[in-house]
Amino acid sequence: MEQSWHARKLLTIIAEAALERALIAEVREAGGGGYTISEVRGGGGSGERAGDWEGDRSVEFRVICDEASAGRIADRVMARYATHYSLVLYLTEVGVRRAERFP
Amino acid sequence: MSIDPVILFFLLGIIARLVKSDLRLPEPIYEALSVYLLLALGLKGGVELARHPLTTLVPQTLAVIALGCVLPVVAYVALKRLVRLDRINAAAIAAHYGSVSVVTFAAGVAWLEARAIPFEPHLALFLAVLEVPGIVVGVLLARGAGAGGALTPMLKEVLAGKSVLLLLGGLAIGALLGPAGLKSTAPLFVDLFKGALCLFMLELGLVTGRQFAQLKNSGARLVLFAIVTPLLFGVAGAALGGLIGLSVGGAALLGTLAASASYIAAPAAMRVAVPEASPGLSLPVVLGVTFPFNVFVGLGVYHAYAVFLAR
Numbered sequence: 001m002e003q004s005w006h007a008r009k010l011l012t013i014i015a016e017a018a019l020e021r022a023l024i025a026e027v028r029e030a031g032g033g034g035y036t037i038s039e040v041r042g043g044g045g046s047g048e049r050a051g052d053w054e055g056d057r058s059v060e061f062r063v064i065c066d067e068a069s070a071g072r073i074a075d076r077v078m079a080r081y082a083t084h085y086s087l088v089l090y091l092t093e094v095g096v097r098r099a100e101r102f103p
Numbered sequence: 104m105s106i107d108p109v110i111l112f113f114l115l116g117i118i119a120r121l122v123k124s125d126l127r128l129p130e131p132i133y134e135a136l137s138v139y140l141l142l143a144l145g146l147k148g149g150v151e152l153a154r155h156p157l158t159t160l161v162p163q164t165l166a167v168i169a170l171g172c173v174l175p176v177v178a179y180v181a182l183k184r185l186v187r188l189d190r191i192n193a194a195a196i197a198a199h200y201g202s203v204s205v206v207t208f209a210a211g212v213a214w215l216e217a218r219a220i221p222f223e224p225h226l227a228l229f230l231a232v233l234e235v236p237g238i239v240v241g242v243l244l245a246r247g248a249g250a251g252g253a254l255t256p257m258l259k260e261v262l263a264g265k266s267v268l269l270l271l272g273g274l275a276i277g278a279l280l281g282p283a284g285l286k287s288t289a290p291l292f293v294d295l296f297k298g299a300l301c302l303f304m305l306e307l308g309l310v311t312g313r314q315f316a317q318l319k320n321s322g323a324r325l326v327l328f329a330i331v332t333p334l335l336f337g338v339a340g341a342a343l344g345g346l347i348g349l350s351v352g353g354a355a356l357l358g359t360l361a362a363s364a365s366y367i368a369a370p371a372a373m374r375v376a377v378p379e380a381s382p383g384l385s386l387p388v389v390l391g392v393t394f395p396f397n398v399f400v401g402l403g404v405y406h407a408y409a410v411f412l413a414r
Contacts, residue, residue: 018374039130046383047317053133053310055370055386084378 005095008102010062011070014040014088016049017057019081026080027063030072033103036062046086058086064096065103109213112301113398116308121315128306136303140209141266143292143299145273148227150285153278155225163347167229167357170343171236174336174361175201179244181332186324188384191245195373195380196325198241199389200332202365203233205266206307207397209300211359214402215352216297222352226360231270233360235261238372245377257376261368307394314391321387329364329392337362337397337405345412354412358405362397364389 027035040060041051049058074089119126178200182193208230215222242254340361344354366389373380
């Protein structure tokens with residue numbers, strides 16, 4: 001049985017739910033492997049997103065991958081969507097089991 | 104004249120937001136209610152639809168589609184010339200006003216039913232049909248001839264979206280079942296309709312109340328547009344209803360459809376196809392002005408005009 005943790009990056013993107021499909025495509029194309037999506041709500045400089053109806057939903061998008069893939073995904077997302085959409089991106093260190101499942 | 108419970112629940116929602124209540128309808132319930140309303144409208148319409156010959160339905164539907172293409176162009180010109188918005192935002196807001204609101208239609212249905220005014224339930228077909236043209240015209244106005252690339256994926260999303268799917272699906276199921284077949288589902292889809300609509304309106308009151316605060320950035324011209332447009336479009340819709348042979352109630356309901364502005368399909372489509380348009384400009388007037396205006400004032404006006412035309 002494998003006992004150790006393997007170093008990977010966790011890329012988190014918080015975005016309008018309208019971007020969900022586009023983000024999935026970006027992750028797939030950039031070789032990010034898998035992803036996890038949760039619906040979230042919150043607020044920022046330009047107001048609140050309470051997520052109480054279709055037009056107001058936000059999603060948190062998490063991808064665990066190596067640093068190169070995370071960089072590729074972030075670059076693509078920034079280039080295409082940062083101008084017109086609310087986006088939060090951050091990268092954290094994580095340790096994973098079953099390393100073969102992540103790029 | 105009795106006050107509509109639908110309106111009272113809507114008011115309660117607005118008040119809850121204004122006093123900063125913690126009231127919040129869980130999102131899955133909101134989602135379930137919207138699925139329910141779409142199916143209920145579709146099923147009732149479908150039963151009726153089966154009784155109408157295609158020879159009257161096809162020309163009626165074509166006329167309604169033509170209306171759905173003309174209205175956003177009128178809105179666009181007004182938004183550019185009179186409200187003085189830029190092309191992109193004028194086109195995006197025009198798409199909202201060209202498309203339709205399911206809940207406004209449902210409120211119109213409840214308004215007519217509360218007054219025992221007969222109407223053609225198959226207008227749910229026009230509700231499904233009218234959702235798309237406004238959005239397509241809006242994207243064309245924003246993107247010009249180069250719209251092809253943005254249009255196809257967006258169109259797929261709108262056509263496969265739950266409102267078109269459930270309305271058309273409900274219409275088809277209703278038409279196949281007929282009145283006898285529908286009877287077994289009537290306790291859910293017919294009897295509970297108004298109560299479910301009340302819950303939905305409570306939630307929409309909350310959403311609407313939240314937009315009020317954003318209106319301060321809208322400007323007087325845009326707010327005025329959001330009141331005058333539903334009046335003009337509602338009258339045009341009611342007039343067309345009379346022309347294509349609808350009853351007074353049906354014409355009033357077509358007026359309601361024309362007057363309503365989409366706050367679900369159009370904003371979602373614009374976010375994808377015209378991302379540079381600002382939702383901060385469109386949503387406050389669509390949800391904070393036009394929707395409550397139609398619910399409180401418009402429904403009565405469009406019916407009164409339909410009555411006037413029929414005389």
